[in-house]
Amino acid sequence: MTEAPRFTRRAGLLGAAALLATPAISYGQSDALRIGHLTPRTGFLGPLGEFAVQAAQLAADEINAAGGINGRKLEMLFEDSVNPQTASAKAERYIQRDKVACIVGEINSASALAIGQVVQREKALFINTGANSDALRGSDCRKMMFHIEGQNSMYVKAVGRALVEKGLIKGKKAYALTADYAFGHDLLKVARKFITENGGSIASEDLIPTDLTDFSPFLLKLRQARPDVIVANLAGAQITNFLKQYTEYGLRFPVAGFGFDTALAWGAGSGNFLGTWPTMWHHRLENPAAKKFTADFRGRFGRPPENQAWGDYNAVKIIAQSMNELKSVDAVQVMQHLEKGAKFNVQKDRESYFRARDHQIMTEMYAITALPPAEQKDRYDIFTSSAGIPGEGEPLEAIASTPEEASCTFPS
Amino acid sequence: MEIVFLLEQILNGLLIGAYYLLIALGLSLIFSLGGIVNLAHGAFYAIGAYLAVALAPHIGFGGAFVAAPVLVAILGLLIERFLLRRFYRADPILSLLLTFGLAMVAEQTLRMVFGAPPLPFAIPRMLAGQVMMGEFIFSFYRLMILGVAVLCVAGLWFLLQRTHFGRVVRAGVQNPDMVGALGISLRPYMSAVVAIAVGLAALAGVMLAPVTGVHPAMGAEILTFAFVVVVIGGLGSFWGVVLAALIVGVVRGIAAFYFPPATEASVYLLMLLVLLLRPRGLFGERIAKFE
Known part of the structure; x- marks a missing residue:
């Protein structure tokens, strides 16, 4: 048998004191x-x-x-x-x-x-x-x-410059894979404008549901379409799944991402990260x-x-x-x-x-390019970076949307 | 040309169906015998994948392939013994709440232990590569998954149809009271069924870890599809679930071909159609205790 705890006056007093003290603590x-x-x-x-x-x-x-x-x-x-x-x-x-x-x-x-x-x-x-x-x-x-x-305009223009330099835009046919929600639709619009203005075209495009985890049907379509470049307007877990399965199917088309988060590339695993992507900042x-x-x-x-x-x-x-x-x-x-x-x-x-x-x-942005697997030192240092975009001497606004691209009138 | 390409999508869809199959079969078994809708089934799949990532550096992918399902089966035994067992005869809403809670606890535990971002994991080098069959391309690794899935289905079919164990389980599905009256306790059978079912889910997790993102919510992602497969196939029907998994894979492939935004939605539409035409699913049996 265990003894039931006894309620003493002293305990009651302490309890009351604690209760009374509470307002003072929360005030603090x-x-x-x-x-x-x-x-x-x-x-x-x-x-x-x-x-x-x-x-x-x-x-x-x-x-x-x-x-x-x-x-x-x-x-x-x-x-x-x-x-x-x-x-x-x-x-x-x-x-x-x-x-x-x-x-x-x-x-x-x-x-x-x-x-x-x-x-x-x-x-x-x-x-x-x-x-x-x-x-x-x-x-x-x-x-x-x-x-x-x-x-999105900044992401597209920042990585777009790197893609133009690599010869992946002018005269090229792109296949766009786009996350099917507000972000993706907006990004596709901006990406299409940039690619068209720079002499390329989006020849095929698919909207990808955000909860899709298996890309194989789309990888077969990519293989069939033989684009010059794949444009990934994907988001979140989609990016990890796409990278893993793209490598799995052994496709060799250049990959250009217009939306990106480094953590998702880290999560793809060794040898699976490829292509050129934009970022606001990176640890290197x-x-x-x-x-x-x-x-x-x-x-x-x-x-x-x-x-x-x-x-x-x-x-x-x-x-x-x-x-x-x-x-x-x-x-x-x-x-x-x-x-x-x-x-x-x-x-x-x-x-x-x-x-x-x-x-x-x-602010400056960066275009990062996947390193070949042999040159990846650890699971984090898996890419090289461009210099800041826009470069020295150019105004930071150079990659941002123009008033025609996105005009803002603040509601009062 | 388009027909040939559609055929490629259909074959690929059959392959995808194999993933769902391993998870859906276990889900169907636990429900048929114990009357428990196991919302935590996806969690066992996720734990299997995380164990593969954690164990592979030490014992290799092959070792993880064996060890992870066994460890998860043991975890399943413990959960059956101390939690599920209390709910076989209770109001189904209670076990629903219990397993829903377990799923959330498991997901959050994975998040706290391994972090929220996906863990890197790639196909083992010796299993990577593609197989060309004429115009068609297949991932060698996925063909391996298909092979393992076929073996599992065959093994499970043999166990349920051709052994003493299977006869008792099938009798237990239809009439547990009669089984009891014959002096057979269903308890050890139920434990074994749960262990096999969650072990299969973990096996699917191990096999899919190299091709899909290993992150805490991966269990919730796949669970919905597994449920759809079970509902379409019909409860209690072994071949119904097998057929439904393959159909779901194929329908997804066709939707991705013609109208990509509906790739995932097409599967729910299929379920709706099947339920309208056959409320018990394709091959659903009438199970007295659930009517």
Whole structure:
């Protein structure tokens, strides 16, 4: 027999004291400044969300170690955005219940649009770290939404230059495989424009369902069509599956990706990564800030950061730096500060800024090309990189959308 | 020319059907005998794939090919003994909730242990390459998968139709009370059926790990298709499930050929049609305890 715990007066007293003390503790917590992080952590984009979360946490810890924001501790909240409906509901809860100073994150273009509508209504700030669709910077642009992720036009023009140099566009027939949702449709439109303008053509195209895991029917079609180049407008787990199975079927057509995330190439396995792809940032950059970020991230999480980690890390850093410079946490003031073209070091050779016209970050991009399997040193160093695009002496805007390509009129 | 190419797609579809088959057969077995809709079945497939990635560097792909299904079968035995066994006679909604919960726990555990991004894994060099048959191209590795699937189906058919074990299981599917009245306890049979079923799922995971992304949600991805196959084939019907898996593969191939955006949707449309015409599925038997 065990003795039932005895309820003593002393225990009761302690309990009452603890209950009474609770409000004081929560008061202490509410003094912290909160940023709400919201990104897919499950589903076909889930593999990228993990990098986003780790990087945002790393940034917050660095900010707190350096004294926080205006002397207040920064507290990160994390949520899985799941799909556009859930993303919208969680964004609303972050703002109304948790009183966050800003929302950071997202990868899915449709979810980013939903969050954009919420922050516009609630007059809160949102930094999009992973949704590429040009429409978010054009017809669907919002005054309170900024984009540290590149837009599809930037991805296409950055890698497009490398493809033109390799002779893969002019006079060539392309076969486009496109993810069948907002991001893919938008990317296909931009890609078609670029290829046509540069003397090539998209001869065949297929829309690929986002939950498709077996590409073999399409690989047979590719083999039949004999294109000069394959254009991959794919997303998430699709990219990993495509790379693995393309190698499996031994096809030899050059592959050019217009949408890309490094983690998905890492996941394809040795010898399976091939082609030329665009990226906002990668861990092999040599500038001191990039080396430090890579070393810090690697030391803590056991793997190098990739483009998604770069976006979320810098989004949190930019918010903190802006609020510290302004000595204010007011969303509208921060928005105006960013619109005025405040400059930020984002671990590249040149400083970056947000363009006032559509709130798109103006920054260098890179075209990376898969190394032959024999030259891949480990599972991460599997590609070589171009120099920053646009190059020295060219304005950063050179690869961004023109007003004709994506025109933004902020709704009031 | 187009006809020849369509034929290639159809043959390729049959090959894809083989994947679904290994998972769907186990799903169908567990439901037929225990009355449990095992939503965690995809999780065993995912665990099989992750075990292959984790074990292959130490014991080779061949070693993982044997070890992973055995380890997962043992895990299945434990889950059957301590969890599933309590629900055979209970309201099916309870086992549905239980296995749904297990699937989520398994997925999140994989995410916490191995991380969310896909793990790199490639086809072993000696199994890579293509086989040309006239105009047609086949991946050598997929032909191997087909071979293994055919062996598994044949083995399972023999076990269920030609052995004492199989006779008891089939009797248990139709009338568990009568089996009990004859003095035979179904418990050890049920344990063995679960072990075989989840072992097959893990085997599918090992074999597919080199050609598909190894990530935590891979179980959920394949489970829906496996269910569709079981529903189309008809519960309790061995050959119904085999036929349905092949049809699903072929329909996908044809849809990808004519209207790619509907590649996945075509399979659900097929299920809808089959259910309208034959509510018990193609070869579904009338099972008294489920009516």
